[in-house]
Amino acid sequence: MLKHGILGLLSYGEMSGYEINTAFRDSLSFFWSAQTSQIYREIDTLEKNGWIEKRAVEQDGRPNKNICAITEAGRAELRRWLAEDNAGATRDRRDPVMMKTFFMGELPASEGLEFFKSLQRECQEYAGGLQETGAIIEAYQKMIPDGKKAVFWQMAAEFGKRYMEMYLGWTEYCIKIMEEAQ
Amino acid sequence: MLKHGILGLLSYGEMSGYEINTAFRDSLSFFWSAQTSQIYREIDTLEKNGWIEKRAVEQDGRPNKNICAITEAGRAELRRWLAEDNAGATRDRRDPVMMKTFFMGELPASEGLEFFKSLQRECQEYAGGLQETGAIIEAYQKMIPDGKKAVFWQMAAEFGKRYMEMYLGWTEYCIKIMEEAQ
């Protein structure tokens, strides 16, 4: 998947590994977290698969860059992945918070309450950060003139917003239950 | 995390690898998907860490079982993990559907629409399946008499319900945008 995220970013234009990394952080990290080291490794794999091409650019006063460009094979792979059947996609999740919730009965009730309250705080902070997302999308929109693409960035951002609202509501529901049970 | 899910199940009582696997499918798989082969491997690791103990049980007419029991060290590890700080937990996600959504502009609009419609269908089917979850929780409740624990299973199930409602609403929002853009 990370491979396809990188291919997707490169479909907008050439980027260095460093730029891919920052673009990833600014946009895709809202729904896909990845380490810098992993991104550089995946770039190597993409090159071995013939999906991208690298070209070194010498700079003075700065480290050299390796500019990556998507190939035709890479574009084909990106489209193949997008069109691929994704049955069971909504089911295939891995959520540590729910795992902890499920077993929270092992801790004293006071610690359980604290657990949900700290989640609530995080949701509230995150909700604030989502205003920035709008700004990032606008910035992208200026960089990549194809207006049709921004619609989909907006949809992903909207999911983030709805997800956080839902999450916050759920933490409040849990806190209420914990407080009533006292 | 899978390790802790297994420890959590074993905190309710002894189980064979096979039983852990089925209990996982019936409850934790709603928020953590895991392969059978991985579960058996993690059981080995848990034993090496001294968090569980295995004991072979001969059966006739059936394959032998390896019954697993949590140790005191295992219980301590479970509590340590539950109480551990989980800053950034709501941010640390990996969602292939959002990744695809973000880059859906690479496909013709008709295929984009089909993508969201197939997600919508999956949400609707899943919403039906959530009725079963209530039944599973009731079954657990009978098996594990400690009534305090069921509250947390209920919270996890409630998250599943809210998540699916949110997801369904989002697919409808996306479909509307795609249809209006025609």
Next chain:
DNA sequence: TGGGTCATGTAACCTGTTACATGATTAG
């Protein structure tokens, strides 16, 4: 006689995490 349940895994591979390593320029 064919499929489902019970019951165990191994091997190879791919993906993600953590820790480390280097070094110049630029803005405050």
Next chain:
DNA sequence: CTAATCATGTAACAGGTTACATGACCCA
């Protein structure tokens, strides 16, 4: 002078996926 930004990674390890392997019993 110090922190951030630019720019590249490697090595070791942990966690997850896919494919394969075995075999008896029970029910229709």
